[in-house]
Amino acid sequence: MNKLNKSRVKSIITPIIAILFTILPFNATITKNIEDNNHAINYQNNKGNKKLFSFINKLNKNYEAQAAMQTFYNDLELIPGGKSVGVKISTKGVLVVGYAEVSTERGNVESPGSTAGIQVGDSILKVDEINIESSSNLMNIINKSDGKELNILIDRDGENIIKKLSPIKSSEDSKYKIGLWVRDSTAGVGTLTFYEPKSKKFGALGHPITDVDTNSILKISKGVLINSSIISVKKGEKGNPGELKGIFINEDVPLAKVTKNTECGIFGVSDEKLIDGRNTKPLKVASQNEIKEGKAQIITTIDENGPKYYDIEIVKLLPQDAPSSKSMIIKVTDSELLKKTGGIVQGMSGSPIIQNNKIVGAVTHVLINKPDTGYGIYIHWMIKDGNILSK
16 A cells, blocks of 8 residues: 555544544534544545645656657757867956055055955946946046045846945056956857757857856856967876967957856857858757766867867766766777877867767866866756757
8 A cells, every 4th residue: 555545544544433432422413523524534535636636747747848858859959069269258347356455655555345345256347337348447437536435336146236435546656446456358269069050059168167366157248259270289297287279260250159158168149150061960969868988979179170089988977967067077088189188188178079979968177187087068958058948
């Protein structure tokens, strides 16, 4: 007998015993007691049925959702990347990366920004309702304040907060300052993971772009992908990660717009010019339960010859129910790639991982003391963050 049936039997038995004990001494109340207890029995039965139907309904919905998701993966095809791309990002507002004392005629004064409670990792969005678009923009507004109190709107972990401070005049250049080091942009080289031709959406990197000083995920105001060319490779060694060194080409003609920077990579929209024509055959996408430990390949670019397949092994699959850029442990086994790069190097982030002719993930990290070994992300996390599901 299952647990549900036991609970129903118990609820029925209990009031029946109560009725038997009241029959002899309380004849006048027998009918009422029976009616009341029958009502209680029916109420308990209805309540149990509602719970059972609710539970079954949830199971059906979960099954339908899983079936729909599996159908989606069965139908979805992505053009794999592997192409080296330049990435240029402008931040939303400016990111605070450090403090600085202000030199005055009375000596060095502690950072007004720090004193006001502005923290490293905060993004300055507005000053007195004026949008901040760059570091130079912020400096101009601060200098024109003549030391008057300012309202600084900051973003801290998604929460908007207003801080008040008064800039201090520097004795070095006679300009007003708030004692903050800020950053408004970043650039680098990474690898394209996929392009979805129907929605014209792409995904790259497999991990977020973070600030080198604060490790904060950069909030994007605007960004672009541009052509890049790998000119040399610094081979990875134990304790010293390698690097793909590239240059930007035709910076005035971007390949795509970057609109999102998330835990799972960068995403945006483009057109066919993002695909170089050498590797345009679409591949199916593997769901998480289709990925197996064992042999696989990555597509990546390490020289002027463009994207190429290299052998790897998926060493361990990590169970995950929330997005993470460390979903699987991978190891490079390809002799050519090991000879040229030592394994996984900076700039390979985003290189698609292929198994059984399906895209299963992307390269994301390298282990500093084991350059042939690193991490990859499950492709479905990138698909989710790239809004491919809602195309």
